Amino acid sequence: MTKRKTVFLRLILGCAIAIGAVRTSAAQARFAVEAAAGVDASTRAHVERLVEAGLARLTPMFPGTPKRSCVVTAHQSVDSLPPEVRASLHEGTAGVALLGRSEIHLILDESRHHPPHDLRTVVDHELVHILLDQFVGEAAPHVSRWFHEGLAQELSGGPYIGMSEDDLVIAARADRLFRFAELDQDFPGDRSGLRRAYAQSFSFVGFLRRRFGLDALLEAARQSTADGGFRAGFVAVTHGAMLHQVDEWREYVLTGSGAPLRFLMRNCFSFLVVIGFPLLAIAVIRRFRRDDAARRKLEFEERVEHADERHHD
Numbered sequence: 001m002t003k004r005k006t007v008f009l010r011l012i013l014g015c016a017i018a019i020g021a022v023r024t025s026a027a028q029a030r031f032a033v034e035a036a037a038g039v040d041a042s043t044r045a046h047v048e049r050l051v052e053a054g055l056a057r058l059t060p061m062f063p064g065t066p067k068r069s070c071v072v073t074a075h076q077s078v079d080s081l082p083p084e085v086r087a088s089l090h091e092g093t094a095g096v097a098l099l100g101r102s103e104i105h106l107i108l109d110e111s112r113h114h115p116p117h118d119l120r121t122v123v124d125h126e127l128v129h130i131l132l133d134q135f136v137g138e139a140a141p142h143v144s145r146w147f148h149e150g151l152a153q154e155l156s157g158g159p160y161i162g163m164s165e166d167d168l169v170i171a172a173r174a175d176r177l178f179r180f181a182e183l184d185q186d187f188p189g190d191r192s193g194l195r196r197a198y199a200q201s202f203s204f205v206g207f208l209r210r211r212f213g214l215d216a217l218l219e220a221a222r223q224s225t226a227d228g229g230f231r232a233g234f235v236a237v238t239h240g241a242m243l244h245q246v247d248e249w250r251e252y253v254l255t256g257s258g259a260p261l262r263f264l265m266r267n268c269f270s271f272l273v274v275i276g277f278p279l280l281a282i283a284v285i286r287r288f289r290r291d292d293a294a295r296r297k298l299e300f301e302e303r304v305e306h307a308d309e310r311h312h313d
């Protein structure tokens with residue numbers, strides 16, 4: 001009896017290991033890494049390791065993914081990108097995910113050594129796009145662009161293309177923040193607007209995640225509609241108004257996030273220059289006037305002295 005139990009337990013254990021191995025290899029096979037011309041084998045292997053690590057970290061956040069295969073192509077520069085891919089690439093970004101085609105294209109020359117612009121962050125950012133698209137199923141075409149980009153930044157570890165939450169302070173005070181309805185379909189094409197849209201999306205999605213949790217936001221994305229986008233799903237899941245959350249987020253940016261203080265500290269030298277320049281100009285003018293007055297006094301005394309000498313002669 002004991003022998004039979006031992007055999008039975010070994011059989012169960014063997015099946016579990018086999019199933020786990022099949023699942024692991026299947027997940028890895030679904031995300032094949034290819035190298036474009038000019039990318040060597042060692043770089044391709046490095047990208048492959050980043051993809052595997054990213055999937056291991058991110059897929060538990062999106063239950064049931066990956067559902068479809070995806071090809072990750074590493075390019076050395078934008079020159080090797082197909083024209084239709086290059087058209088989808090935003091200036092200053094090092095990657096692009098084509099959701100309808102389940103493709104990720106990485107541009108190695110555009111990545112940097114330090115987060116959040118390093119290659120690992122870029123890989124994770126694009127993986128989030130693919131996994132979110134697969135997770136929401138039929139609602140995929142209706143998920144708002146700002147939520148896609150905000151979540152990709154939130155889960156990959158940082159803001160994209162060089163603008164942080166701190167920089168939103170000036171935009172908020174000047175009433176230059178985008179309405180999120182403006183960012184439902186696409187982001188601005190100009191550099192300044194693009195950076196602001198990325199930072200705004202990152203900050204707002206992080207704000208919502210802290211309030212409602214990731215699972216609630218993903219369910220809201222899965223209930224996105226053609227008419228209302230992510231907002232419709234958000235209302236259905238939370239039974240609250242998105243506009244109310246936007247107002248509270250804006251107040252958070254201005255007062256509760258610590259961003260104003262960080263912005264002042266980061267730009268302290270610039271502010272000192274701006275404030276100090278007029279004071280310096282005033283000091284220079286006063287010094288010039290004192291020197292001019294002293295020069296005139298000296299000239300007057302010299303003229304008086306010469307006049308006295310001529311009088312005595």
